[in-house]
Amino acid sequence: MQLESFNSQLLDFLSASPTPFHAVDNMVATLVKNGFEPLSEADAWSLEPGGRYFLTRNGSSLIAFVVGRSTDIAAGIRMVGAHTDSPTLMVKPKPEKVQDYFQLGVEVYGGALLNPWFDRDLSLAGRVVYRDTNRDTLDKCLVNFARPVACIPSLAIHLDREANKTRSVNPQTDILPILFNNRDESESDFRKLLAEQVSIQHGIANGIEVLEYEMCLYDTHAPAIVGLYDDFIASARLDNLLSCFSGLQALLDVNSEHTCVLICTDHEEVGSASACGAQGPMLATTLERLFPVAETRSRVIAQSLLISADNAHGIHPNYSDRHDANHAPVLNQGLVLKVNHNQRYATSSLTGGRFRQWCDEEKVPLQTFVTRTDLACGSTIGPITAAEVGVPTLDVGVPTFAMHSIRELAGTRDAHCLVRVMTACFNHLGALNV
Ligand code: CO
Numbered sequence: 001m002q003l004e005s006f007n008s009q010l011l012d013f014l015s016a017s018p019t020p021f022h023a024v025d026n027m028v029a030t031l032v033k034n035g036f037e038p039l040s041e042a043d044a045w046s047l048e049p050g051g052r053y054f055l056t057r058n059g060s061s062l063i064a065f066v067v068g069r070s071t072d073i074a075a076g077i078r079m080v081g082a083h084t085d086s087p088t089l090m091v092k093p094k095p096e097k098v099q100d101y102f103q104l105g106v107e108v109y110g111g112a113l114l115n116p117w118f119d120r121d122l123s124l125a126g127r128v129v130y131r132d133t134n135r136d137t138l139d140k141c142l143v144n145f146a147r148p149v150a151c152i153p154s155l156a157i158h159l160d161r162e163a164n165k166t167r168s169v170n171p172q173t174d175i176l177p178i179l180f181n182n183r184d185e186s187e188s189d190f191r192k193l194l195a196e197q198v199s200i201q202h203g204i205a206n207g208i209e210v211l212e213y214e215m216c217l218y219d220t221h222a223p224a225i226v227g228l229y230d231d232f233i234a235s236a237r238l239d240n241l242l243s244c245f246s247g248l249q250a251l252l253d254v255n256s257e258h259t260c261v262l263i264c265t266d267h268e269e270v271g272s273a274s275a276c277g278a279q280g281p282m283l284a285t286t287l288e289r290l291f292p293v294a295e296t297r298s299r300v301i302a303q304s305l306l307i308s309a310d311n312a313h314g315i316h317p318n319y320s321d322r323h324d325a326n327h328a329p330v331l332n333q334g335l336v337l338k339v340n341h342n343q344r345y346a347t348s349s350l351t352g353g354r355f356r357q358w359c360d361e362e363k364v365p366l367q368t369f370v371t372r373t374d375l376a377c378g379s380t381i382g383p384i385t386a387a388e389v390g391v392p393t394l395d396v397g398v399p400t401f402a403m404h405s406i407r408e409l410a411g412t413r414d415a416h417c418l419v420r421v422m423t424a425c426f427n428h429l430g431a432l433n434v
Contacts, residue, residue: 001249003416007233010415011223013245014235018125018218020060020084020266021142023241027248027264028056031064034252045289050256055286059127059140060084060266061276063286064251068259073296076303076433077259078426079391080250081278081381082243082310083268086236087112087404089175091124091190091215098188103176104150109216110269114169116406117217121148122177126215128198133207143197143213148220150177177217219406231332231412238400238408240268242415243309250422259290260426268310268381278381284389305354305432306393307425308346308382309418311410312336312369314399327370329399332411334365335418338380338395344371346382350434351394358424364417367399392433396421 001009017023032038036052039045047053047067054064061084068077087110095104108114125144132139152175157163169175182188191210198208223235233242244264251262267277274280291297315328329336337352338345359366371377386393398414 001419003413006249006416006419007225007412010242010245011225011233011235014223014237014241017237017241018123018144019088019127019142019214019216021127021214022125022144023084023244024056024060024062024264025142027062027064027244028054030248030252036064041285047290057276057280057282058266061282062264063261063282064248065259065261065286065290066251066254066256067290068257070257072258072430073299074303074431075258075429076300076305076431077261077290078428078432079261079263079304079306080247080422080425081263081265081306081308081385082247083240083266083272083278083381084244084264085110085266085269086239086241087269088216088218089117089177091126091213091217093212095190096188097176098182100182101178102180102182102188103178104190105176106171106217108171111404113402113405114171114175115167116402117175118152118154120151120219120406121221122150122152122217123148123220124150124215124217126213128194128213128215129211130195130198131209131211132204133209134205138211141198141202143194143201143215145197146220150179150217152177221407225412226409227412233410233412233415234407236406236408238410239311239403240309242311242398242410243418246415246418247309247422249419250426253423254426257427257429261286263385265381272381272384278384279388281388283385287389301389301391303431303433304391305351305425306346306382306385306389306391307355307422308380308385308393308395309422310380310382310395310397311400311403311408312338312397313403314401314411316401322372322375324370324372327368329367329369331399331401331409332413333399334367335359335414335421336367336369336397336399338369338397340370340377342377343383344377344379345395346380346386346393347395348392351392353434354432355394355396355421355425358421358428362417362420362424364421369399
């Protein structure tokens with residue numbers, strides 16, 4: 001796909017995916033359109049060579065794969081992994097705070113940068129489980145208010161003269177979004193407001209009773225190409241929907257010779273320890289079904305490779321001392337191989353060397369990131385998946401600014417490079433091992 005149409009589709013995907021549930025829903029739609037068949041973990045599977053399949057878990061994690069025609073165990077399988085979740089504010093189970101205004105109590109999900117949440121035009125999206133009293137059924141659906149329904153105003157500088165020097169954010173008291181001026185009691189029930197939205201959005205008659213939900217806030221400001229010469233993509237959730245989208249585009253283009261797997265899991269921002277997270281068994285059980293004979297599976301995994309794709313920190317020109325000067329990635333100057341010998345990243349010389357070779361072949365520049373030795377290092381699904389499954393893994397990503405902000409920034413030329421190298425990996429013929 002050409003760069004400009006790729007970026008415009010990436011922007012559409014980011015915009016249509018305010019939550020991991022929506023991201024998976026949108027990826028499923030693309031997979032179905034491209035001939036991938038749905039599998040249920042509850043059913044028996046019969047997989048055909050050359051077949052294209054996908055499964056989901058919790059509606060927020062997804063594995064899609066193409067079964068290779070080759071029976072060469074020594075060729076292993078090619079995998080790309082990313083995560084579907086991003087730091088956000090999630091509505092508490094009993095959220096109503098009602099005085100002069102109707103506000104919602106929120107929980108901070110993941111390592112969110114909180115200051116950028118002030119003074120934004122916010123909306124609400126997520127998943128709802130409800131009882132349809134017309135039919136007495138229990139059901140679920142995705143919900144997206146898709147318009148600005150809430151805001152978190154800053155405190156005026158006149159009321160906090162030290163704001164530019166010292167303002168910190170207390171997540172319990174300072175970031176409750178305001179939805180409306182308080183009116184009568186009947187409108188002060190969040191579940192009732194949700195039920196109305198479900199009825200409107202899904203065309204269901206009145207009689208919906210919302211039981212539980214995962215609802216989060218998001219910025220309605222649409223993703224955009226910015227910069228005088230269109231150098232940057234500005235959007236929420238670039239970490240890590242950019243990598244999910246890139247992995248998906250690469251998977252659509254595989255040649256089907258060797259088995260290729262895309263795994264996009266939820267809960268990375270909170271450690272991945274969940275049934276649908278990278279530390280859960282979703283990938284391992286899928287591999288068990290792909291290769292039911294234990295010895296064959298072990299032989300295949302030992303000769304496979306996982307590209308763990310997650311954004312990297314570009315060196316910020318205003319804060320350049322936060323990087324090691326020799327490992328300071330620049331936006332639009334290629335991908336970033338992430339190295340941490342303390343295993344916060346899974347890259348080894350074996351896996352990194354193979355990746356660097358693909359980058360050379362694709363004429364994609366490859367930068368390297370190592371965190372400053374006096375700063376703690378972040379992590380990814382890479383080391384977790386490597387530890388769970390035993391697959392040789394490397395960590396890579398596109399350089400970005402403002403990671404975990406409500407609006408992050410990436411280069412317009414980098415994600416497309418990621419797809420090209422992922423495609424080279426998926427279509428690599430023969431053995432992967434160095
Ligand atoms: Co990430």
